[in-house]
Amino acid sequence: MSTRTPDPRRALPGSPAAARALLGRAKNTLRRDLPFPWSPPTWPTSVPAPRDRPALGAAYETDWARRYPVRLVRAVLLDNVLRPAVHLLAAPEVRGGELLALLDPPVVFVANHASHLDTPVLLSLLPPRLRHHTVVAAAADHFFDRRWKAHLWAGLLSAVPVERHRVNRRSAEVALGLIEDGWNLLIYPEGGRTPDGWPQPHRGGAAYLAVRSGRPVVPLHLRGTDRMLPRGADRLRRGRVTVTVGQPLHPEPGEDARALAARIERAVARLAAESRSDWWAARRLPEPERTELVAGPEAAPWRRAWARPPDPAAPRPPRTEDELPWLRDRRAPWRRRGAAP
Amino acid sequence: MSPRPGYVLDVDRSTPPVLFWHGEGFRLERLPEGSRVIYPPEPLPPLPDPIGAIRRALEEPLGDSQPLRSLLRPGMRLTICFDDVSLPLPPMRRPDVRQLVIEQVLDLAAEAGVDDVCLIAALALHRRMTEAELRHALGDRVYDAFAPQGLLLQHDAEDPDGLVHLGRTDLGEDVEISKRAATSDLVVYVNINLVPMDGGHKSVATGLASYRSLRHHHNARTLRHSRSFMDKDHSELHSSNWRMGRLIAACGVRIFQIETTLNNDAFPAQLRFLQRREWEWTAQDRATYLATQAALRRLPDGLRRSVFHQVTAPYRLTSVQAGEVEAVHDETLRHVYAQQLVEVEGQSDVLTMGLPYICPYNVNSIMNPILVACLGLGYLFNMYRGRPLVREGGVLILSHPTPRSFHPAHHPSYIDFFEEVLAETTDPGEIGKYEEAYATDPWYVHLYRTGNAYHGVHPFYMWYWCAHALEHLGGVIVVGGDPAAVRRLGFKPASTLADALEMAADVVGPSPSVTHLHAPPLLMADVR
Numbered sequence: 034m035s036t037r038t039p040d041p042r043r044a045l046p047g048s049p050a051a052a053r054a055l056l057g058r059a060k061n062t063l064r065r066d067l068p069f070p071w072s073p074p075t076w077p078t079s080v081p082a083p084r085d086r087p088a089l090g091a092a093y094e095t096d097w098a099r100r101y102p103v104r105l106v107r108a109v110l111l112d113n114v115l116r117p118a119v120h121l122l123a124a125p126e127v128r129g130g131e132l133l134a135l136l137d138p139p140v141v142f143v144a145n146h147a148s149h150l151d152t153p154v155l156l157s158l159l160p161p162r163l164r165h166h167t168v169v170a171a172a173a174d175h176f177f178d179r180r181w182k183a184h185l186w187a188g189l190l191s192a193v194p195v196e197r198h199r200v201n202r203r204s205a206e207v208a209l210g211l212i213e214d215g216w217n218l219l220i221y222p223e224g225g226r227t228p229d230g231w232p233q234p235h236r237g238g239a240a241y242l243a244v245r246s247g248r249p250v251v252p253l254h255l256r257g258t259d260r261m262l263p264r265g266a267d268r269l270r271r272g273r274v275t276v277t278v279g280q281p282l283h284p285e286p287g288e289d290a291r292a293l294a295a296r297i298e299r300a301v302a303r304l305a306a307e308s309r310s311d312w313w314a315a316r317r318l319p320e321p322e323r324t325e326l327v328a329g330p331e332a333a334p335w336r337r338a339w340a341r342p343p344d345p346a347a348p349r350p351p352r353t354e355d356e357l358p359w360l361r362d363r364r365a366p367w368r369r370r371g372a373a374p
Numbered sequence: 375m376s377p378r379p380g381y382v383l384d385v386d387r388s389t390p391p392v393l394f395w396h397g398e399g400f401r402l403e404r405l406p407e408g409s410r411v412i413y414p415p416e417p418l419p420p421l422p423d424p425i426g427a428i429r430r431a432l433e434e435p436l437g438d439s440q441p442l443r444s445l446l447r448p449g450m451r452l453t454i455c456f457d458d459v460s461l462p463l464p465p466m467r468r469p470d471v472r473q474l475v476i477e478q479v480l481d482l483a484a485e486a487g488v489d490d491v492c493l494i495a496a497l498a499l500h501r502r503m504t505e506a507e508l509r510h511a512l513g514d515r516v517y518d519a520f521a522p523q524g525l526l527l528q529h530d531a532e533d534p535d536g537l538v539h540l541g542r543t544d545l546g547e548d549v550e551i552s553k554r555a556a557t558s559d560l561v562v563y564v565n566i567n568l569v570p571m572d573g574g575h576k577s578v579a580t581g582l583a584s585y586r587s588l589r590h591h592h593n594a595r596t597l598r599h600s601r602s603f604m605d606k607d608h609s610e611l612h613s614s615n616w617r618m619g620r621l622i623a624a625c626g627v628r629i630f631q632i633e634t635t636l637n638n639d640a641f642p643a644q645l646r647f648l649q650r651r652e653w654e655w656t657a658q659d660r661a662t663y664l665a666t667q668a669a670l671r672r673l674p675d676g677l678r679r680s681v682f683h684q685v686t687a688p689y690r691l692t693s694v695q696a697g698e699v700e701a702v703h704d705e706t707l708r709h710v711y712a713q714q715l716v717e718v719e720g721q722s723d724v725l726t727m728g729l730p731y732i733c734p735y736n737v738n739s740i741m742n743p744i745l746v747a748c749l750g751l752g753y754l755f756n757m758y759r760g761r762p763l764v765r766e767g768g769v770l771i772l773s774h775p776t777p778r779s780f781h782p783a784h785h786p787s788y789i790d791f792f793e794e795v796l797a798e799t800t801d802p803g804e805i806g807k808y809e810e811a812y813a814t815d816p817w818y819v820h821l822y823r824t825g826n827a828y829h830g831v832h833p834f835y836m837w838y839w840c841a842h843a844l845e846h847l848g849g850v851i852v853v854g855g856d857p858a859a860v861r862r863l864g865f866k867p868a869s870t871l872a873d874a875l876e877m878a879a880d881v882v883g884p885s886p887s888v889t890h891l892h893a894p895p896l897l898m899a900d901v902r
Binding site: 068069070071073074075076077078079080090172174175178198 | 383384385386387388389390391402407408652653654655657659660663664
């Protein structure tokens with residue numbers, strides 16, 4: 034992790050450079066999450082915590098984050114800080130956003146997951162009546178493993194912990210109870226951010242909740258967030274994000290969670306194909322080609338990463354001599370003045 | 375609160391990095407999600423009155439043996455044999471269990487008026503113990519009473535006058551053991567049963583035997599058919615020893631077996647973090663770990679080794695039983711399993727383990743590359759009952775610096791074995807053709823008999839110890855090892871665990887299942 038702050042030992046005391054250096058160091062210290070064993074160990078999700086240990090992970094209680102004062106503060110932050118920031122950084126383009134106006138909440142939003150930016154982007158794009166009544170299913174082992182993290186994400190994004198590596202009755206019951214109380218749920222069925230840019234197989238949690246609650250599933254697809262803040266990155270880049278909204282999927286009578294999960298996965302894949310071309314082209318693609326297009330080749334991780342197509346929204350760096358004519362001129366810059374082109 | 379049994383942890387994103395032993399140091403490694411970590415059971419509560427327990431065991435023997443008191447009489451020839459420096463590991467704090475037991479045996483012998491008493495360290499082909507090591511094991515009182523009189527002996531497997539050939543088993547195995555023991559009216563053998571392999575008929579049939587006798591079970595064929603040699607009922611090594619032990623008994627050698635088991639309290643309080651599960655490390659544990667690592671990094675190799683070899687374990691006695699060999703051993707195994715057994719569901723593609731600074735053959739010495747292989751592929755790989763932790767064709771990943779260094783006084787034949795034999799072949803079946811030359815080399819025999827050297831053939835035995843693992847595995851990778859030494863062993867070197875796992879995937883396929891053996895303290899996997 035490189036930091037571009039001046040060395041405070043070299044800066045004159047009291048000078049702006051010294052102040053900047055000190056500020057940079059303080060920021061680095063705050064930002065850096067000291068690794069174990071410098072910091073206390075996290076508690077494995079599969080190990081029952083002792084009674085005297087504060088309830089974290091899937092056992093963390095988030096009721097406080099849905100009380101009115103907290104909701105009010107969150108709404109102010111979402112509307113006045115998060116939304117402008119997202120629009121400034123990501124300039125999101127929404128395709129099919131008109132479908133959101135037709136939704137009859139509560140619903141289950143499902144989306145592909147490529148970046149920690151996905152949740153802020155999606156929340157900022159939802160209409161206010163949905164945005165302020167949406168809870169986000171967040172990995173209990175990642176967002177709720179420390180007390181400060183659990184408070185932060187529950188308060189800021191109305192996150193609720195879900196167990197993603199095994200079936201946890203408590204997680205499922207909490208999420209179901211929230212949907213029945215009228216809360217929309219945003220969940221990422223891939224269970225985590227993609228490691229290589231290609232989507233991962235879906236898990237059945239979202240479909241299970243939809244079948245149990247009888248509420249529709251709204252498929253969403255995000256493209257571009259992984260280039261702004263990919264997995265493992267520590268610096269946010271500006272970029273362009275495209276969010277594609279699909280038709281709500283209602284659980285059919287007698288349809289089980291497995292069948293609905295497959296339908297959800299196909300719907301998100303279709304949105305992925307659509308985001309690369311257009312709705313009609315994506316519809317006309319045969320299923321196997323669409324799968325290959327959106328799921329990537331079955332190969333080693335580096336080959337999967339290699340096979341990713343360039344983002345059409347990303348500006349291509351000019352490289353040819355036609356685009357940069359001065360590349361043809363091999364003379365030193367000071368000799369070029371006055372020379373014939 | 376009763377001690378917790380062993381535990382199999384499913385690694386997820388919340389799992390903190392896992393401690394790997396790495397020779398005279400440690401590594402904290404993050405294992406892939408979905409891996410398993412097998413933690414040993416916590417130390418069992420010790421016997422509240424070990425002296426009283428030993429006394430009771432001698433008075434109330436198991437099997438068809440009479441109490442020791444009634445076996446002792448004036449004018450008899452009594453030989454007390456005991457395990458050598460290879461047990462326990464790390465050496466236990468004084469008083470050693472051998473001292474506690476032998477003092478009581480000697481008390482009874484003195485009461486009975488037995489004059490002809492001799493103590494023998496049952497070395498087999500191991501190196502002779504130093505005076506300090508003998509004093510540590512037996513206590514000053516015993517040492518000072520017997521050593522000056524020449525009555526504290528160390529078994530010499532090359533002494534033509536000190537051995538006696540008792541016959542051959544049904545399968546033609548020669549049984550040749552110490553003449554002093556064979557001609558005694560009573561042999562009392564004092565065991566420390568740290569692992570299930572120890573004890574039983576193996577004590578006398580191996581500990582007091584000669585090369586001529588040992589070669590019948592210390593060979594590639596026998597050890598390939600010992601699955602594992604920690605599981606007596608499925609071990610050809612033990613079958614052979616049991617045949618020999620029964621022949622010894624049939625020849626009239628009367629053995630009074632005393633076996634002891636220890637709990638898992640292998641490290642002192644200063645190194646408490648070694649026995650804790652990482653997510654339970656307190657601030658003190660973390661500070662100790664960081665301070666230990668920082669100090670170890672700054673120490674030269676020799677000093678770092680000395681520091682580790684100063685560590686003594688606060689082991690405590692969990693059981694003691696005495697009497698007829700087989701009855702005693704069955705009871706002992708029950709206690710060893712109670713301490714060490716951990717149930718594990720199924721095998722995995724890859725098994726990882728961190729190797730510590732010590733194995734049975736480098737106490738106060740250097741862990742050379744051959745011993746690294748023996749500890750990983752011989753001892754820890756075989757710590758299973760049922761099936762190995764890794765599937766056939768799977769990969770074993772070891773973490774050890776594997777320095778290409780040897781103790782010239784303790785392991786002279788290892789140096790030549792490493793340079794000559796392993797340069798030719800690493801196949802345990804093939805190396806047998808060189809065995810005779812090493813076993814009978816007069817210089818090695820001289821060093822074994824008069825110095826503190828392991829027998830010339832000992833490195834071959836270490837390699838045979840790996841035979842089952844080498845046949846079973848599809849590959850062995852050593853993380854952080856000296857590349858040249860690792861390649862000489864026939865293994866692959868890797869810089870990091872991540873690299874090793876990627877290399878393992880080439881052998882076992884993508885996304886392999888991984889199991890990490892979190893030992894020592896020791897555990898035995900009961901693989902279903």
